[in-house]
Amino acid sequence: MGCLWVVATPIGHRDDISARAIETLRNVALIAAEDTRHSRPLMLQHNVSTPLVALHEHNEREAVAAIVRRLEQGESVALISDAGTPLISDPGFRLVRAAREAGIRCIPVPGACAAITALSVAGLPSDRFVFEGFLPPKSAARRSRLEELASDPRTLIFYESSHRIAESLADMRDVFGAEREAVLARELTKMFETVIGEPLSQLAARVVEDPNQQRGECVVLVAGRGDDTDAKLAEGRRVFAILREELP
Ligand code: SAM
Numbered sequence: 001m002g003c004l005w006v007v008a009t010p011i012g013h014r015d016d017i018s019a020r021a022i023e024t025l026r027n028v029a030l031i032a033a034e035d036t037r038h039s040r041p042l043m044l045q046h047n048v049s050t051p052l053v054a055l056h057e058h059n060e061r062e063a064v065a066a067i068v069r070r071l072e073q074g075e076s077v078a079l080i081s082d083a084g085t086p087l088i089s090d091p092g093f094r095l096v097r098a099a100r101e102a103g104i105r106c107i108p109v110p111g112a113c114a115a116i117t118a119l120s121v122a123g124l125p126s127d128r129f130v131f132e133g134f135l136p137p138k139s140a141a142r143r144s145r146l147e148e149l150a151s152d153p154r155t156l157i158f159y160e161s162s163h164r165i166a167e168s169l170a171d172m173r174d175v176f177g178a179e180r181e182a183v184l185a186r187e188l189t190k191m192f193e194t195v196i197g198e199p200l201s202q203l204a205a206r207v208v209e210d211p212n213q214q215r216g217e218c219v220v221l222v223a224g225r226g227d228d229t230d231a232k233l234a235e236g237r238r239v240f241a242i243l244r245e246e247l248p
Contacts, residue, residue, distance in 0.1 A: 002029070002076040004067075004099045006092065008085040008111030009042060011217075012189035021109045022046045029075040032067055034082045034091055055079070056091055064095045071104045078109075085113040089133045089159050115157045118185035118219035121195050122155075125224070129155040135168055142168065146175040153224040160218050169204040172222060176200060181223040187216040 005024045010016040025031060025048045032055040033039040039052060055063045067077055081090035096106055115131050132149065135142045135158055149156055160168050165184070172182065178201035185195045192215075196203065200222070207213040 001104055002071045002074050004071060004096065004104055004106045005076065005078040005109055006086050006096065006106060007078045007080050007109040008113065009039075009080050009083060010189070011084045011112040011114050011117065012187065012193075014042070014045060016112045016189055017042075017046070018109065018111050021111055022048065024109050025050060025078055025080070027076070028078045030067070030070060031078045031080060032063065032095065033080050034086075038082045039080060050078075055095060060091060060094050064098050067095060068098050068102050068104070071099060072102060083112075083114075085111065088113055088115065088131075112189070114159065114185075114188060114217070114219050117188050118183070118195075118221055119155070119157060122183040122185060122221045123197060124155045124181065124183060124221050126155065128153070128224075129157055131157045134159050134161075137164060139167060139171060143171050143175055146171055150175055151225050153226070155224050156222040158220045158222075160220055162214050162216055162218060165214055165218050165220070166204070166207050168220065169200065169207055172220070173200040173204045176222060176225075180225075183221040184213065185219045185221065186213070188219070190216070192216060 005028060007021045007024055009021070025043070025046070028050055031039070031050050031052045033052045034054075034056050036052040036054050043050070043052070053063065053067070055067070071077055079086050079092050079095060081092065084090070086092035087096065099106055119126050119129060130152060135145055158168070178199060180200045181197065182200045182203050183195060183197040184203055184207070187193045196206070198206070
């Protein structure tokens with residue numbers, strides 16, 4: 001039996017790939033890639049000449065059967081996606097499941113993942129968090145998903161496409177409240193990397209006003225619902241400031 005190596009690739013900066021990942025990609029018999037054209041430059045950069053086959057959501061059923069057969073015949077295979085860690089909002093779940101069911105060893109070669117990369121610089125509580133991936137594209141479904149999450153005390157992590165970021169932040173503001181702290185992490189590890197943290201009302205307004213904030217790849221992180229103590233303290237400070245201005 002061969003092994004299935006699940007290999008993370010960069011999410012932006014081309015050097016964010018481990019020496020072990022490169023070694024693995026060179027040594028396996030076959031690389032299953034989400035988009036072979038997309039992965040070729042990375043393979044060229046690291047002198048990987050291993051043959052690539054496509055494994056994406058449209059051919060997954062047939063591709064999984066063929067790859068598992070090759071693994072059973074003793075060949076080792078690496079699974080990669082276009083960026084970051086396979087299976088994380090990317091194809092691969094069916095392959096890993098089928099391989100494990102066939103008794104094939106699946107070996108992780110960890111590396112970049114946009115959700116964890118964003119969390120590492122967001123400055124939001126990181127002891128407990130929940131990864132929600134992509135929200136539904138239509139507003140009604142998106143709001144009802146957000147409502148399910150509104151009282152979760154853990155930091156919430158979302159992937160969002162740049163053309164929906166303004167709408168999604170507006171829905172988050174309406175459902176979670178204007179004051180809830182949030183972070184927009186854009187273009188991580190790339191030239192225009194930006195990480196902005198502010199209350200949802202400000203963040204939603206900023207993204208509408210500045211079209212640059214609607215470009216590139218985005219992760220949105222939202223603080224979990226705190227106990228009411230913080231909100232009450234903030235409200236007390238706000239009222240005190242107003243009174244101080246007004247009082248003689
Ligand atoms: N498998 C990838 C991972 O490990 O993060 C995620 C793939 S998913 C199809 C692509 C989404 O991940 C993007 O729409 C964006 O939300 C997020 N993403 C990927 N690269 C990013 C980056 N460099 N900066 C910010 N977000 C990124």
